[in-house]
Structure formats: C-alpha cells, structure tokens
Amino acid sequence: MNQKPPPVDRVAASRAAVAARRARAAVKARIASGAARPLDVLAASEDRDSAASSLRVTQFLRSIPHIGVTKTDRILNDLGIAPVKRLGGLGRNQRTKLAEFLDQWEKSSPDSPRVVVLAGPTAVGKGTVSQYIRDNYPQVHISVSATTRKPRPGEVEGKDYYFVDDSEFDRLIAEDELLEHATVHNSYRYGTPRGPILERLSEQQPVLLEIDLQGARQVKEQMPEARMVFLLPPSWEELVNRLVGRGTESPEEQERRLQTAKVELAAQDEFDARVVNDSVPQAAQQIVRLMGFREDLR
C-alpha cells in the first residue's frame, strides 16, 4: 500500500530558510568587520547545525577583508576547492589546506604590523638578507643606523650606517633622536634614528630594523605592535664558519661576538617568528611576507 508523504509545511520551511540566510549573513558581517576570525569560523563550521557550516566557501572567503572576487577564484583554484562547496561539506584535506591558507593570510594581512625588527646572532646573515630585501623589495624601507664603529672596507656613509663619533652619538641620545640604542658586543654603540622611521610609517611604508637583541627589546616596549623576527643559522658550526669566513673581525672580536651570539640564541623564544637563513632569497621572502606582502596573491 502506498503511504502518502507528510504534508510539507511551506510556511515553516520558508521561515527556516529565512532564519538560516540571516544567520549566514550575520556570520559574514562578523568576519567582514573583524569581530570574528576566519579561522574560528572555519573551526565552528565543523558543527553541522551551525550557520558557519552552511556558508559556501566562496561567500566565506569573499567576506574576509581584502579578498575580492578575483582573489577568491585564485585561492579556490590553488586549494582545489569547488566554489559551490559549503564549509560544512569540506573534506578533511580541504579543511586542513584552507586552515593553513587562513593562518598564513592572517599573519600577512595588510593589517599586519608595519614595523618588523630583524635580530639574530652575529654573522647569521642579517645584513646580507637586508641587502637582498633592499635590492629586490623596494617597497620596504630599511632603517640606516648610527654607529660609533669605523666603516669596514666598502661600507658607505648613509647607506650602510651613519658613522659618528662618541660626542655626536651622545648628542643624538640627548636630543631624543634615537628610537633605541645599545652598546653591542661590549664594544661600539649603535642606534636607530627615530625621524626617518616615523616619516616612512606616516606614508604607510613598511619599515625593517636590523638591530641587536637589546635594541629589539626597546623597540618592542615602545611599539608593541612591531613584529619581532629572529634570524637563525642552519647550525652553530655554520654560524662560526660565516663569522670567520667574513674575515672582518680580529680573533678576539670574533670570540666576543660568539659569546653575545650564545646569549642572543637563548632569547629566540621572545620573538614572534623565527626564520632560518639557509638560503638568502628564501629567508628574505619569508621576512617580507611577515611584513604583509603576498606577491603571489596580491
């Protein structure tokens, strides 16, 4: 005997559809306004009854600030996710890939801190990586420090450092012209001129400071929004090789620098991010991404 299906309550169904649409719109609005983190919304979508679960991945991505139609298409293509998929219907692999993408996006979003402090032990390659960034990412301003040490062969006044004597360095401190300053390796004084940094920041240009641990701590105190990056060598042996191979310090100075290096390496957990300088271009790219640039997606 054929049983009749129960009558559809059209009014109730349409009310439920309206409520679901409103709930999805509310989720999108919270993402767009920054009130909800996209990663948290993705996590919430694992609950099949949640509004997040019924959100299409396309709508979800589009509600994230700075992700438009073209970027959404590119991201979905890169992640191998069909535009019609709903968050709740993502497979485990797709969910993981999307979460990884969001994590990266969050770290490098345009709202990321515009001041990045690059520190790390002597001879790890801070100067080399900074030079690579200067040459290849002209949008980044690299701060030029003042120092009381003498120029090395090839170093240029105003490009590598402002080479000053002790009385000029005292004046810079007295007139509050330095954002931070420190005596490094128990020998010479180094400091970051404040004026150029503030000027660049007011023009929305990101700024990279390549300074020692003491200076990094001072900047963090004054600019808590600064992103702190620690550059690591592939190994201690490689660090020693780089220092000795550079050949710019006497054996006594090398020994002093290696002592400081041990103290600096022990402080690496104070930093927001760690980058291993195995390859200069790759280390530079990671640092630039931490400054908010995503050349691949913008």
Ligand SMILES: Nc1ncnc2c1ncn2[C@@H]1O[C@H](COP(=O)(O)OP(=O)(O)OP(=O)(O)O)[C@@H](O)[C@H]1O
């Ligand atoms: N990824 C790398 N692979 C191999 N050698 C490197 C790499 N990066 C830098 N070097 C070399 O290591 C040496 C030290 O680099 P650099 O002078 O940039 O270090 P630094 O961290 O600025 O040092 P310091 O703090 O003492 O000024 C240089 O001879 C440089 O050419």
Ligand SMILES: Nc1nc2c(ncn2[C@@H]2O[C@H](COP(=O)(O)O)[C@@H](O)[C@H]2O)c(=O)[nH]1
């Ligand atoms: N606190 C600061 N440290 C600085 C600054 N500029 C450079 N440095 C650090 O000094 C050492 C030695 O540099 P070197 O050129 O003599 O080898 C290195 O660790 C730099 O990072 C600064 O303005 N403030």
